[in-house]
Amino acid sequence: MGDMPDARHPIGKFEAVVNPTQAKRDEWVEDIAVTPAHLREAVRGLTAEQWETPYREGGWTVRQVVHHMADSHMQSYARFKLALTEDEPVIKPYAEDRWAELADTRLTPPETSLVLLDALHTRWTMLLRSLTEADWQRSFRHPDLGLMNLVKTANLYSWHGRHHVAHITELRKKF
DSSP states (O other), rough: OOTTTOOOOOOOOOOOOSSHHHHHHHHHHHHHHHHHHHHHHHHOOOOHHTSSSSTTTOBHHHHHHHHHHHHHHHHHHHHHHHHHHHHSSOOOOOOOOTTSSHHHHHSOOOOHHHHHHHHHHHHHHHHHHHHOOOHHHOOOOETTTEEEHHHHHHHHHHHHHHHHHHHHEEEEEOO
């Protein structure tokens, strides 16, 4: 592929950081805090046709990506709260590919999920900035992925936001 970024993983695949420093965790929290603003910038001025353009062959449309981010980040926020208030709760995974095909994804204006992400990330960031060292080690149990502590989950969602924003910014280069 040469210098062309991988359309599926434009910032690379997720790689968990083992034993991150406090500074690294702070960086992830900041990534999560700024995701809604970066997403808004990435979609600013898109035409109706561009909203319905897949970011790659066989991939989701920009509209689906934005609504997926709202769905996924709501799930993650709830998982943080569950892990902080229960002992290793078992969470329920969801079929993100099927969620992306539901009517609310097809019909809801993307601005609705952008507003939702603004509010959600305000609360999520407030929660993340309040965590103690012991809180960061709390976990939930994912039926497929096993025990997930909040450090790894913050690492994942720092990447997740940047990953999907990059899908859109890379696609924009083709418009």
